[in-house]
Amino acid sequence: ELAAKSYVSPSSVIRFCQKLGFKGYIEFQRAYNYEYGLREQKDNLIKEPQQELSCADTLEELYKDTITVTRSLLDDKKLKTIVNWILQYKKIDFYASNQNFLITQEYCFKLMALNIKAQAFNDIHQDYLNDISRKDTLCVLISHTGRNPTILNLAKTLKNENYKTIAITSNIDNA
Numbered sequence: 064e065l066a067a068k069s070y071v072s073p074s075s076v077i078r079f080c081q082k083l084g085f086k087g088y089i090e091f092q093r094a095y096n097y098e099y100g101l102r103e104q105k106d107n108l109i110k111e112p113q114q115e116l117s118c119a120d121t122l123e124e125l126y127k128d129t130i131t132v133t134r135s136l137l138d139d140k141k142l143k144t145i146v147n148w149i150l151q152y153k154k155i156d157f158y159a160s161n162q163n164f165l166i167t168q169e170y171c172f173k174l175m176a177l178n179i180k181a182q183a184f185n186d187i188h189q190d191y192l193n194d195i196s197r198k199d200t201l202c203v204l205i206s207h208t209g210r211n212p213t214i215l216n217l218a219k220t221l222k223n224e225n226y227k228t229i230a231i232t233s234n235i236d237n238a
Contacts (some may be wrong), residue, residue, distance in 0.1 A: 084212040094208065099234070145229055152227070158187070158217045159205040167205055187217050192224055200203035202228045202233035209233065 064153065065088075082093035116124070149155065159167040167183040174181040181186040202221050206214040207230035221228050 074229060084210050084215075098208070148201055148227060148229070149179075153199040154182070155201045156180065156195075157183045157203045157205060158185070158214065158221075159183065160185050160211055160213050163205045163207065186213065187220050192220075192226075197226055199222070200226065202226045203231060204228060205231045207233055208230065 066076045069076070077088050080088050083091065085091040085094065134170060157167040157171060162184045171181040171183045202213050204218050204221075209230070218228065218230065
């Protein structure tokens, strides 16, 4: 049906899904439906401004709701471990792609303002990895879906090179 509506062959749809990192259309469809459901849940949190609340008050409530939901997803024990790692390492290398890379670059600037050495990469640079110290560098991988082929490849490479890594993904089952 999707192939017919987009005027391509069914095999083109399957190849497109595979290029996105899925095994096929069915896996893509499941991921899409799940992500769509998450987005609908998030959109339901955004309420129309109530007449007795100003837009600023409504925005404040939205931020509070978002923080509450995010906080409920965090594991205190894991969070303490990560904070200790951040304090232990001399610098943090972030790996992300697409819009996550742009957000990560901005975050690195904020960390550098706090005197924390941080840099963002959107690909693995083997020469760079060969030159840095594993005991001084913490690697953080960021992928919304946890299925991004570039980030998964980076994770495998960093694991094989014995770098301490942290993965930041959404709360769905992912690789």
